[in-house]
Amino acid sequence: MTDAAAEPKVKRLYRSDVRAARLRLGRRVRVTPVFHTEVAGPDGPVAVTFKLEYLQHGGTFKVRGSLNALLEARDDRRPVVIASGGNAGIAAALACAMQQRPCTVVVPESAPHTKVAAMWANGAEVQWFGTDYQEAFRRATDVAAERGALQLHAYDLPAVVAGAGVVGLEIEQQVRGRPPVLVAVGGGGLAAGIAAALGLRGRVVGVEPKGAPTLHSALAAGRPMDVAVSGIAADALGATRIGTIAFEIAQRYRITSTLVADDAIAMAREYLWREFRIVVEPAGAAALAALQTGAYVPEPGERPVIVLCGANTDLGTL
Incomplete structure (x- = not known):
């Protein structure tokens, strides 16, 4: 092959x-x-x-993409998980707040406090994991599987x-x-x-x-x-x-x-x-x-x- x-x-x-x-x-x-x-x-x-x-x-x-993904999957009411270095997490948290859905954002340790604070302000749970986006993404995939959650992607999802x-x-x-x-x-x-x-x-x-x-x-x-x-x-x-x-x-x-x-x-x-x-x-x-x-x-x-x-x-x- x-x-x-x-x-x-x-x-x-x-x-x-x-x-x-x-x-x-x-x-x-x-x-x-x-x-x-x-x-x-x-x-x-x-x-x-x-x-x-x-x-x-x-x-x-990024809020355009996250919200579009949630609206497209409107019959799927599972909680949401996403990995992000910053803006995608803010967008997902805001989109979930608009839809009254729980949101967890996994961020690398380097994520700026300003952006993490914005995630918190929109009601998201924030988990720190790893030193870069790829490590955070792998952790988010595990969290989504453990919780039976809907996993959004920061940039590589058709609806996003x-x-x-x-x-x-x-x-x-x-x-x-x-x-x-x-x-x-x-x-x-x-x-x-x-x-x-x-x-x-x-x-x-x-x-x-x-x-x-x-x-x-x-x-x-x-x-x-x-x-x-x-x-x-x-x-x-x-x-x-x-x-x-x-x-x-x-x-x-x-x-x-x-x-x-x-x-x-x-x-x-x-x-x-x-x-x-x-x-x-x-x-x-x-x-x-x-x-x-x-x-x-x-x-x-x-x-x-x-x-x-x-x-x-x-x-x-x-």
Whole structure:
């Protein structure tokens, strides 16, 4: 048997799946606004559109996916378990609170206190286990089996990716033309969902820290592969491997990968606060960093969309 034959079949997601997620979510999530402006680039001002997704409930796009998964499995009322380095746990806790369901989040020891506090605030039980996401995930799988619970995945579950993709449908309605969409990549759920929403008519550029190149490494190798993870955005973009769903969509819809350094992410984050009084976590500033450093150069007349995807951060780090 070949390796390809041994690999599990990946469910393909399409625009129709994302549209179904939008109908399912309805008014339970916010339609986040866009903001047309200019930012400082390496050779002068650059016209951009910010998608202000950090204003989403829970300060993260991930609530869209978690809630969509629970609504899709509405007849399954089991308690929920998820492994998370931060935002996925906040999203699952919030989604469960909306549905009045118990939620347990297993986090690695490195999980930021700010994010753990948000999980507690939304009623979740939090367990610390292991030093990285993969160890926490294995523990969450054991907990789900022990308790007969429904296990959500932070980024590699069809309903989670489809829910995140609703961001793409909103951008399509809010922005004229078909500009490229720059979005941070960790496990790849948001970039994949947006690409599925826009289809071949759109263009999605994944932006990754050099210390966590999950998509970049997978595209180079032709398959998902484990990478060592480090850096300032590791708690949010700390997946050690691109999701199988995200990788399939990246190949089908030609998502590209751009790498940025930690100092560029930190500078972009500080710039957003200084110039716009926008507070995002490092992962939320990664896409802007690609534009400001010249890692991504817009075509003449092009106004790229920059997704500011998360705001769960310690204000003292600005």
